[in-house]
Amino acid sequence: xxxxxxxxxxxxxxxxxxxxxxxxxxxxxxxxxxxxxxxxxxxxxxxxxxxxxxxxxxxxxxxxxxxxxxxxxxxxxxxxxxxxxxxxxxxxxxxxxxxxxxxxxxxxxxxxxxxxxxxxxxxxxxxxxxxxxxxxxxxxxxxxxxxxxxxxxxxxxxxxxxxxxxxxxxxxxxxxxxxxxxxxxxxxxxxxxxxxxxxxxxxxxxxxxxxxxxxxxxxxxxxxxxxxxxxxxxxxxxxxxxxxxxxxxxxx
Amino acid sequence: xxxxxxxxxxxxxxxxxxxxxxxxxxxxxxxxxxxxxxxxxxxxxxxxxxxxxxxxxxxxxxxxxxxxxxxxxxxxxxxxxxxxxxxxxxxxxxxxxxxxxxxxxxxxxxxxxxxxxxxxxxxxxxxxxxxxxxxxxxxxxxxxxxxxxxxxxxxxxxxxxxxxxxxxxxxxxxxxxxxxxxxxxxxxxxxxxxxxxxxxxxxxxxxxxxxxxxxxxxxxxxxxxxxxxxxxxxxxxxxxxxxxxxxxxxxxxxxxxxxxxxxxxxx
Numbered sequence: 001x002x003x004x005x006x007x008x009x010x011x012x013x014x015x016x017x018x019x020x021x022x023x024x025x026x027x028x029x030x031x032x033x034x035x036x037x038x039x040x041x042x043x044x045x046x047x048x049x050x051x052x053x054x055x056x057x058x059x060x061x062x063x064x065x066x067x068x069x070x071x072x073x074x075x076x077x078x079x080x081x082x083x084x085x086x087x088x089x090x091x092x093x094x095x096x097x098x099x100x101x102x103x104x105x106x107x108x109x110x111x112x113x114x115x116x117x118x119x120x121x122x123x124x125x126x127x128x129x130x131x132x133x134x135x136x137x138x139x140x141x142x143x144x145x146x147x148x149x150x151x152x153x154x155x156x157x158x159x160x161x162x163x164x165x166x167x168x169x170x171x172x173x174x175x176x177x178x179x180x181x182x183x184x185x186x187x188x189x190x191x192x193x194x195x196x197x198x199x200x201x202x203x204x205x206x207x208x209x210x211x212x213x214x215x216x217x218x219x220x221x222x223x224x225x226x227x228x229x230x231x232x233x234x235x236x237x238x239x240x241x242x243x244x245x246x247x248x249x250x251x252x
Numbered sequence: 253x254x255x256x257x258x259x260x261x262x263x264x265x266x267x268x269x270x271x272x273x274x275x276x277x278x279x280x281x282x283x284x285x286x287x288x289x290x291x292x293x294x295x296x297x298x299x300x301x302x303x304x305x306x307x308x309x310x311x312x313x314x315x316x317x318x319x320x321x322x323x324x325x326x327x328x329x330x331x332x333x334x335x336x337x338x339x340x341x342x343x344x345x346x347x348x349x350x351x352x353x354x355x356x357x358x359x360x361x362x363x364x365x366x367x368x369x370x371x372x373x374x375x376x377x378x379x380x381x382x383x384x385x386x387x388x389x390x391x392x393x394x395x396x397x398x399x400x401x402x403x404x405x406x407x408x409x410x411x412x413x414x415x416x417x418x419x420x421x422x423x424x425x426x427x428x429x430x431x432x433x434x435x436x437x438x439x440x441x442x443x444x445x446x447x448x449x450x451x452x453x454x455x456x457x458x459x460x461x462x463x464x465x466x467x468x469x470x471x472x473x474x475x476x477x478x479x480x481x482x483x484x485x486x487x488x489x490x491x492x493x494x495x496x497x498x499x500x501x502x503x504x505x506x507x508x509x510x511x512x513x514x515x516x517x518x519x
Contacts, residue, residue, distance in 0.1 A: 147335055147337055147338075147339040148339055148341060150309060150327075150333070150335070150339065151333075151335075151339035151341070151352075152352075153309075153327055154307070154309075154327050154328070154329065154331075154332055154333055155329050155332070155352055155353040155355075155402065156327075156328045156329050157352070157353075157355050158355070158356070161355045161356075165341075165344070165348075165352065165355070166341065169341070169343035169344070170343065172343070244382075245343065246343075247382075248342040248343050248382055248383070248384055249342075251384045
């Protein structure tokens with residue numbers, strides 16, 4: 001975990017970048033590219049009329065639903081594929097073909113299937129975050145150390161106990177890694193999806209600000225807010241690493 | 253005493269780049285109920301394979317392993333293997349590890365039994381600790397206690413003390429002897445440490461380089477507690493080492509081993 005004093009240099013770099021930005025905008029006398037102050041006042045405008053919270057809420061809701069569905073599918077499927085050889089050899093090729101398809105490529109099909117509403121971005125988030133989590137879960141099962149499986153075999157425990165006391169706890173840290181990756185992808189995708197076709201969300205807010213009168217202050221405010229929320233989402237996933245069920249993996 | 257384990261003409265080979273590699277050839281031995289037997293051999297000889305065959309984790313190519321008169325088929329909780337690297341589950345607490353073999357029983361009974369054995373191996377107060385919070389010696393005790401909980405007839409121990417420093421190894425060994433006085437188990441110990449074998453075993457089988465055969469058998473007729481520096485223990489050590497291809501000088505000039513100092517009860 002970061003300590004406060006370790007973040008000193010990072011804060012400095014950010015301050016320098018903001019200063020540079022300010023300087024360049026002033027020097028070039030740009031009429032369209034905003035200064036940091038303009039971005040801040042623009043963002044404040046959105047806070048005051050309440051639309052910022054509405055957009056953030058809409059984006060987060062889509063991420064939570066899409067990502068949650070992906071977890072519900074990826075974890076059992078990954079465990080099954082990792083544990084049962086036949087399931088792996090049957091399904092892994094399909095996973096490997098679908099996995100590299102960019103979520104952006106799915107947008108037309110999402111609109112065709114789900115129309116322009118919340119369902120399309122939720123589907124896009126699902127499809128983009130489900131594969132990394134499936135793959136990580138499979139890797140987790142495949143890398144369970146043999147000595148633990150042997151010990152379980154030695155005590156002749158039932159299949160249920162083998163799964164609940166050995167396999168799942170052993171894979172949980174890898175599942176968490178997958179969830180962190182999946183959450184990152186989900187946040188990337190929700191913004192991209194909202195840029196295409198919706199009436200709420202941070203992605204929509206950015207496109208709408210540009211279209212409705214070149215409000216680049218709001219565009220940049222939106223970008224920075226997206227970055228900060230992404231950071232917080234990743235931080236919250238990292239906090240899960242402190243849970244007692246996975247902590248054994250991160251000590252030493 | 254009744255025969256616990258009988259091995260007849262056991263053979264095992266594994267595929268390798270140069271064709272099949274014979275790891276074990278024509279091994280026959282018999283272990284009585286309650287006996288402590290050590291299998292001593294050079295590193296990489298096939299001792300662990302022999303132990304895994306006995307415990308039922310691998311099947312022999314030829315010959316058979318008979319336990320209590322029945323041919324051994326699969327590993328089960330009547331014979332628990334304590335492996336070299338250790339297999340204490342890092343995601344379970346000490347108590348949960350100890351209760352692992354008791355799944356399906358009443359939860360209160362599981363905890364009671366687990367805590368009882370934690371006490372026996374000297375882990376009282378650590379029941380709720382996680383393995384990463386324990387030292388190497390304590391982990392070995394957890395592993396031993398987890399095995400004892402299911403009251404196995406046989407303990408198969410694969411170099412269980414090799415990862416411990418000399419002092420800790422001695423302490424855990426004494427602990428094991430103390431426990432074995434309370435709960436009789438048949439023990440098969442695989443080791444490359446001759447002193448450890450003389451300290452613990454009733455009988456020592458010296459194994460050859462691969463493919464493993466039995467080179468020699470030594471009885472260890474000393475009562476416990478044993479004094480490893482006694483002349484007879486030293487003589488036995490030299491004899492075992494000689495079978496392993498190591499020549500040592502006679503211990504006559506080692507001052508530690510004077511007979512007056514010795515309290516070797518086997519004399």
